[in-house]
Amino acid sequence: AQSVTQLGSHVSVSEGALVLLRCNYSSSVPPYLFWYVQYPNQGLQLLLKYTSAATLVKGINGFEAEFKKSETSFHLTKPSAHMSDAAEYFCAVSGSGNTGRLIFGQGTTLQVKP
Amino acid sequence: DTEVTQTPKHLVMGMTNKKSLKCEQHMGHRAMYWYKQKAKKPPELMFVYSYEKLSINESVPSRFSPECPNSSLLNLHLHALQPEDSALYLCASSQELPYPAMEQFFGPGTRLTVL
Secondary structure, three states: OOEEEEEOOEEEEEOOOOEEEEEEEEOOOOOOEEEEEEOOOOOEEEEEEEOOOOOEEEOHHHOEEEEEOOOOEEEEEEOOOOHHHOEEEEEEEEOHHHOOOEEEOOOEEEEEEO | OOOEEEEOOEEEEOOOOEEEEEEEEOOOOOEEEEEEEOOOOOOEEEEEEEOOEEEEEOOOOOOEEEEEEEOOEEEEEEEOOOHHHOEEEEEEEEOOOOOOOOOOEEOOOEEEEEO
16 A cells, blocks of 8 residues: 655745755555645645656756655755745655545645745 | 636535535546545545546545536535534546546635534
């Protein structure tokens, strides 16, 4: 069965600092992995996805993530945080059986301090 | 058009009311989803429709009744809800199943309050 663990329910960085949000997965089959962002009172927006084409995935708004099979990780990074990056971030893995089910992590709240 | 729209944005209802949530997409997607999201929690899958047929019901209470009248439209009918059903209800769509790499596109949600 698939699962996702996001380490750190709350991450605080200064504006301009590196953003690192951690995601580890467990999957019995080759995983498809996603990072979504949710701004207050909004739906989820896809930042990027891993589908085995390349281990370093670039997404929107300057975010990228690296798939590391040996570490079962898919951490999200951004070189320089902006105030507008403050939001909730969810890592997700596509469930087995091709049912469309997404298995979400518990989420990480990113706070950006001026 | 790359949007999933949801109406209403906010809904307040009593426990004896009947109401409906509406979701629409015009991206030609053939899979549509309903999620429930409590504050500071990830979305919880409720239902999945594939080609207008219900393919997953995550043991959701019968006071929630989904309907997919056509490939662009998804409804969630609500009846005799409980205060603990208050949450953000999100609709999503994806191109089709079964392709696990297909990302889901989410609507902005309906904030439901049950009094």
